[in-house]
Amino acid sequence: xxxxxxxxxxxxxxxxxxxxxxxxxxxxxxxxxxxxxxxxxxxxxxxxxxxxxxxxxxxxxxxxxxxxxxxxxxxxxxxxxxxxxxxxxxxxxxxxxxxxxxxxxxxxxxxxxxxxxxxxxxxxxxxxxxxxxxxxxxxxxxxxxxxxxxxxxxxxxxxxxxxxxxxxxxxxxxxxxxxxxxxxxxxxxxxxxxxxxxxxxxxxxxxxxxxxxxxxxxxxxxxxxxxxxxxxxxxxxxxxxxxxxxxxxxxxxxxxxxxxxxxxxxxxxxxxxxxxxxxxxxxxxxxxxxxxxxxxxxxxxxxxxxxxxxxxxxxxxxxxxxxxxxxxxxxxxxxxxxxxxxxxxxxxxxxxxxxxxxxxxxxxxxxxxxxxxxxxxxxxxxxxxxxxxxxxxxxxxxxxxxxxxxxxxxxxxxxxxxxxxxxxxxxxxxxxxxxxxxxxxxxxxxxxxxxxxxxxxxxxxxxxxxxxxxxxxxxxxxxxxxxxxxxxxxxxxxx
Numbered sequence: 001x002x003x004x005x006x007x008x009x010x011x012x013x014x015x016x017x018x019x020x021x022x023x024x025x026x027x028x029x030x031x032x033x034x035x036x037x038x039x040x041x042x043x044x045x046x047x048x049x050x051x052x053x054x055x056x057x058x059x060x061x062x063x064x065x066x067x068x069x070x071x072x073x074x075x076x077x078x079x080x081x082x083x084x085x086x087x088x089x090x091x092x093x094x095x096x097x098x099x100x101x102x103x104x105x106x107x108x109x110x111x112x113x114x115x116x117x118x119x120x121x122x123x124x125x126x127x128x129x130x131x132x133x134x135x136x137x138x139x140x141x142x143x144x145x146x147x148x149x150x151x152x153x154x155x156x157x158x159x160x161x162x163x164x165x166x167x168x169x170x171x172x173x174x175x176x177x178x179x180x181x182x183x184x185x186x187x188x189x190x191x192x193x194x195x196x197x198x199x200x201x202x203x204x205x206x207x208x209x210x211x212x213x214x215x216x217x218x219x220x221x222x223x224x225x226x227x228x229x230x231x232x233x234x235x236x237x238x239x240x241x242x243x244x245x246x247x248x249x250x251x252x253x254x255x256x257x258x259x260x261x262x263x264x265x266x267x268x269x270x271x272x273x274x275x276x277x278x279x280x281x282x283x284x285x286x287x288x289x290x291x292x293x294x295x296x297x298x299x300x301x302x303x304x305x306x307x308x309x310x311x312x313x314x315x316x317x318x319x320x321x322x323x324x325x326x327x328x329x330x331x332x333x334x335x336x337x338x339x340x341x342x343x344x345x346x347x348x349x350x351x352x353x354x355x356x357x358x359x360x361x362x363x364x365x366x367x368x369x370x371x372x373x374x375x376x377x378x379x380x381x382x383x384x385x386x387x388x389x390x391x392x393x394x395x396x397x398x399x400x401x402x403x404x405x406x407x408x409x410x411x412x413x414x415x416x417x418x419x420x421x422x423x424x425x426x427x428x429x430x431x432x433x434x435x436x437x438x439x440x441x442x443x444x445x446x447x448x449x450x451x452x453x454x455x456x457x458x459x460x461x462x463x464x465x466x467x468x469x470x471x472x473x474x475x476x477x478x479x480x481x482x483x484x485x486x487x488x489x490x491x492x493x494x495x
Contacts, residue, residue, distance in 0.1 A: 003105030007355070007480050009424070012090050012100055029264045031273060033191050038257045038278030040198040041340030042250070043205070047289050048330050049128040050247055052307020058233060058243040060226040061294040064287045066243035067250070071283040073447060074251040076440035077407035078279050079430045080414045082272035085258045086427040087417070089267030092351025093258040093344070094410045099355065101413035101420075104481075108474055110409050111352050112466035116402035118256070118345035119383050122176060124399065125337045126387035127151075130171035131306045132330035144171070154391040161391075173388035179338040180380025183346065186369030190343065194336045201333035205285060208312065208325050209292050215315040216295035226299075233452070245447040248400045250286060251279070256344035268427040306330070342379055349375035356479035357470070401451050401459050404444045411440035 029037070055063040084097040092099075095114055099107035134149055150166035183190055228236025257274050261267045293308055296315040304310050309326045350372045353362030366373040414430055414437045430436050448456075475481070 002475065002481060004103040005478075005480055006101065006103045007099045009088055009100050009421070012088055012096060027263055027265050029191060029260055029270075031270045033195050034257055034260065034264055034270055034274040035278050035281075036195040036198040037191065037260070037340050037343075038274055039202065039281055040194045040336035041256045041344070042278060042282045043198075043201060043285060043333070043337070047250060047286055048132065048306070048308055048334065049124070050250055051286075051290055051293055052302030052304055052310070054243040054246055055290070055294055055299040055307075056301070056303035058235065058239040058246070060223070060235060060239075060299045061221045061291070062225045062240050063243060063247070063294060063299075064290040065225075066240050066247050067283065067286040067290055069240070069244040070247045070251055070447075071279065071286070073244075073248065073407075073440070073443040075279060076436060076443055077411060078275050080407075080411045080437050080440055081258050082275050082428045083414055083426055083430045084410065084417075085261060085271040085275070086268045087424060089261035089264070089271065090351070091259060091262045091347045091354075093256075093261075093348065094406045094413075095348055096261075096351050097413050098409055101416045102409065104357070104475075104478060105470070106409060108352075108357055108470045109463065109466065110406050111348055111357070112463065112469075113402040113406040114348045115345065116462055117399055117406065118341045118348065119379060120386065120399045120402075121341045122179075122338050122345070122379075122383040123172070123386040123390065125334050125341065126172040126176045126383070127169060127391075128306075129175050129331065129334040129338070130169050130387075131304070132309060132327065132334070133171050133175075135306050135309050136327040136331055151389050151391045168388040170388070173384045175335070176338065176380060176384040176387050179335060179342055180376060180384070182339060183342055183376050183380070184366075184369065184371055184373065186371055190339055194339055197332055197336040201329055201336065202281070202285070204325050204329045204333075205289065208308075208329070209288055211325075212292060212296060212312060212315065216292065218295070220295050220298055221291075233450070238450075241447070241450045245404070245450045246400055247286075248404060248447060251282065256340050259344045259347035272428040342376070342383065345379045345383075346372050346375040349379065352474075354479070356477040356481075357474035401448055401455050402462070404448045405459070408441045408444035408448075411437040411444070 051063055054066060055061065059066050081094070081097075084101075088097055088100055090096050092111075093114065095107055095111035098110045130149065134144055137144070147165070147167045148170040150164050151169050152166055153161055153163050182193070225237070225240065226235040228234060228238060232238045233242030257271055257278070261271060264270050289308065293302065293311045296311040301314070302311065309330070312326050349358055349362040350365075351363075352358040353360050353364075353372075353375070362375045362378075363372060364374065365371060415434055417424065418433060
């Protein structure tokens with residue numbers, strides 16, 4: 001029953017207040033910067049890449065409906081995140097919340113899923129950046145060798161893999177390393193750069209849509225929901241459901257805000273507001289861009305790494321200015337997404353290292369920049385390798401299913417604390433509990449079930465690998481288990 005030992009909320013708060021010399025993080029984020037971090041991490045590969053992939057393979061123009069449905073599920077999870085973040089404002093996000101509610105074993109599982117979310121997300125965005133950067137360079141007459149601009153294998157259709165003859169996607173690998181170097185300079189510098197990029201990115205997206213409105217062809221939206229081809233997930237309403245599950249990846253960045261609890265001023269108030277504000281902003285932009293892109297060209301043409309650029313480029317010669325803006329938005333805007341996802345992953349490693357479930361060195365902070373230096377380097381190197389050799393088609397669904405599982409567990413955590421700690425102060429409370437958290441669990445599980453079987457197989461393999469690491473290392477080095485203070489450990493039965 002040791003895996004059900006949970007970490008008391010009071011101990012988590014105390015650890016956030018003082019982690020010890022060499023382990024303290026600095027509070028550098030206010031409300032606006034935190035919202036920009038959330039928008040910056042969310043508006044990225046989801047809108048610039050997956051919009052085209054999902055429209056071409058699953059939904060057609062109804063990709064806008066899929067975005068709305070994904071946002072509803074995300075809102076349910078977001079409300080639960082907001083309540084727990086206001087109660088437990090520490091680094092670690094869903095991992096730390098689960099440690100306080102469902103116990104160490106489930107917390108490890110969630111942390112392992114978050115590794116899947118953040119690290120794989122960085123790689124997806126890097127691949128997207130590579131596609132857009134190569135399109136931009138092509139306009140200037142520069143073309144990178146095919147052997148150095150693609151992964152060594154790719155996915156055809158829904159399941160079939162094949163060799164491409166390439167060696168590595170070098171641009172994707174290099175931009176990941178560059179973002180890692182930027183994070184090593186410190187959170188304050190990263191926050192300033194990210195805020196600037198995000199503001200310009202949102203303004204530029206709105207400008208591109210405004211410029212291109214006249215080129216939208218309503219005929220491209222007919223039929224809005226293409227008929228199903230006879231296979232589940234291939235258009236029709238089953239395609240919308242499959243597309244919603246995949247596009248959930250587009251919203252995964254919003255929970256990165258909750259990883260910054262120890263670095264935020266007044267986190268009990270700031271984090272919930274930033275979560276909800278950014279979700280509203282991102283949903284509005286996603287729906288607008290989904291309608292815009294599918295209105296410019298036939299959705300069947302959008303299964304490319306750079307669908308927004310392709311749609312604008314093929315729509316009309318009068319959109320030259322918009323093409324330039326799209327290149328600028330994506331080349332610089334996707335960098336902000338990578339920065340935040342890398343930062344989120346590093347904070348997960350920080351929290352797990354603090355608790356002894358990962359090597360303690362992951363929580364050691366470089367004093368000059370207040371940066372967990374080892375976690376940053378390890379995250380950056382692994383993400384670089386994945387971005388260089390793994391195709392986009394294998395990553396999107398895998399990230400979505402891992403994130404959905406983590407979100408479902410967070411919703412369960414709210415229900416557990418409402419029963420076990422009913423009088424605990426809650427600066428933010430989920431409305432209509434317990435129905436809202438329950439609906440969040442059901443919605444997340446429903447979207448998971450709509451994903452293909454091979455995605456589930458990959459998830460099971462990933463979780464099995466995580467369980468192996470936990471039982472070989474984490475359970476033996478757990479700070480909670482090894483502490484001598486009896487009141488710091490609480491053994492609970494599974495819920």
